[in-house]
Amino acid sequence: MKYLKQTLIILTISFIGELLKSIIPFPVPASIYGMVIMFLCLMTGILKLNQVKDASKFLIEIMPVMFIPAGVGLITSWGALQSMLVPVCIVTVVANITVMLATGHVSQWIIKRERKKKDE
């Protein structure tokens, strides 16, 4: 029963996310609206953590497998991809690394600086 109730709450929020998506004309997916709603519900106390925690934990844990069908779908876009294969490969690999470095090091630099300030 516990899982059923928790899943019901999660699906209801997903549905509200879908509703918002159909009303608001931005290219933002239902899942992001839902994530914000879930977060606000938890912050305001409308939902208690233990009302969604177990089912959430399970869904997050199995998240990688949800990408398998989309990943296999690469075979259908293979034809289109072939025409710009070289730039795609370069951009994908290089940007992956530059973004990780920029995000990681800028945030890390600030964290360390603030920590130092506190120590002084």
Next chain:
Amino acid sequence: MNKIFQDSTFLGVAISLLTYGFGSFLKKKTKLGIFNPLLISIIITIIIISVGKVDYDVYNESAKLLGWFLTPATVCLAVPLYEQWELLKKNYKAVVAGLVTGTVTSMLTVFVLCLICGVDHKGYVTLLPKSITTAIGMGVSEELGGYVTITVAVIIITGVLGNILGEFICKVFKINEPISKGLAMGASSHAIGTAKAMEMGDVEGAMSSLAIAVSGLLTVVLASIFANFI
């Protein structure tokens, strides 16, 4: 084999999970990052359906249940975010600065590389939203007039690559604060990277979830500006 797939409701899911399980087993035995369960599963499943001459649509019909869970699972990412809220508040400067820099870097890198490779406008805007979550990225690409199918493919490749390389890159380039590791994973490789960040730790997972939403939304705004450059 196409017929077997067509008649079955569960075969697609079963094969996807089985190959994923096999990937996990390989990873556990060899402890090599390249045996990423998601990558192994995608490759073996592609081989199986190509060899068996199964249409992707037929496979997807019996496997799409897995993708169905994506929206609720993404909604659930708010839970670890809530649990780490205090930590986030305390480090909000680092979080905001990291994500803004990351998003701008993503687009700058795409811009510079496209300029060097001589990619035209349409190809350029196709690649601009490559680091963000599929659903937002598709919308951005469509809005700017890119090839949406290629955008989706590149987003998935980016995610899988981040999922495989993320831990290694963090280690080599000395990104060792859990907060920074999480932000880096989410900003560079969205939900597929976040799946990995969740395995790295609670803080990493929460920060990565936050990065998906923030970088995604920032990209919606910034991509429309960057689109004018090529």
